[in-house]
Amino acid sequence: MPYLYINIRSAVAAVTVAAALITSSCKKFIEIPPNPTTLAPSQIFADSANATAAITGIYISMIGTSSPALSIGNDGMGMWTGMAADEFDATGAGFAKEFVNNNISITNTFNGSGLWANAYKFIYQSNAVMEGVAASSGISAAMKNRLIGEAEFLRAYFHFALINVYSGVPLCIVSDYKVTSKLPRADTGAVYRQIVADLEDAYQRLQHDPLTLTKVRVNxxxxxxxxxxxxxxxxxxxxxxxxxxxxxxxxxxxxxxLDSAFLVNNREAIWQVPSTAPGWETVVANNIIPQYGGNVPTSIVAPHLLNAFETGDKRRTQWIATTSTGLYTYPYKFKLVNNSAVTVSNPKEAHTPLRLGEMYLIRAEARLKQGIAGAAEDVNRIRNRAGLGNTTAASDDDIMKAIMQERRVELFGEWGHRFFDLKRTGTIDAVLGAEKTTWRSAAALFPIPYNETQLNPNLTPNP
Incomplete structure (x- = not known):
């Protein structure tokens, strides 16, 4: 169902039902009443226990339950944008191959449901939490700050993802479907201003938050x-x-x-979203790695990415695997699949939307652009961890190339970094045009799903 027509009661009930799954995996999450689907929105946000269940339910919804499919919440975006760029290929036909061939149809399920609809579902749920918590008289001021801050972060996170996939998108900051069902595409500047406003307010709300810092709930x-x-x-x-x-x-x-970079609660992780489905520690691994005696992964590493690694780079040997037949190489950052020994109370790997490695590379680029010292040192921290020597880059142009090289081999397959980097630096046509015969400039934007443009006359399509 398109995001525009989800009503608030069903949205709140959905996040509350999902939140019930958390109680068996994390003692910090608060138990919810036994019959959550019977609660009205006013009851959901009547006290901190129910309101906390609503916000934590969004985290669980991001992963999905019981054999979850790839989506924008569990890094399906990293896989699909990686195919649209030059990181991955698909071994099968169908919707996945459309990304590889840069010819995504307006009815592509991965694009329409996995990316667009799921993103707006999470935004909608975040809006419902913010409105319900703000209106509640049974939640303390400190808890309101915590819950609203988390919801603001999530709303900003998914708007950011959407705008970098589709460019201007509807800016959804209320839960009233009468409003959201008719929203036009907003100017990218307006969306970014709202993203920054949400994050800056969230930071103020969480700056002195008394809750013990965790990797799962946003801090x-x-x-x-x-x-x-x-x-x-x-x-x-x-x-x-x-x-x-x-x-x-x-x-x-x-x-x-390097094999520890995606383990639950590792020191490098800033924000992680672990699975609560037994055997499904990460959706990425279960959707890629060959299982049950098979030797054909669903996604393989493209030659352009394989050739980007320097000799001796541990990321090439530890984050990429080869099938026993030697025919396929595939992404192997996540390694655990359908492990019956894994229970919901003891996940070992987790999707990691934010980690420290990216922060060093962000700071390196920001320092270089300001003309201040330290860019090369930050690059070297990432290189040295991967078993490589210090960069030999000296000029600003060469240091910038070194930064982008490290972003390419450090962050590959994660949350759309490569595709977005090519777009934000204005190099996507030059790079992909030289690498792929299927590339065309219009492919830098994914298509707005057909059913959304049919239901909302104000929603214009991409080229």
């Missing part, structure tokens, strides 16, 4: 990390550097072993 460092990314994309170099520096100065550190 002030996660907010600042996303702000660093947004400022970088907006070319606000001073702000990007300051935000990244604040996160780097937090209680984080680069893990020594």
């Amino acid at each position: 002030r460092y996660a907010v600042k990390a996303l702000l660093a990314r947004v400022y970088l994309y907006r070319k606000q170099w001073t702000l990007a550097e300051a935000a990244a520096t604040e996160v780097i100065g937090g209680n984080y550190g680069l893990v020594t072993n």
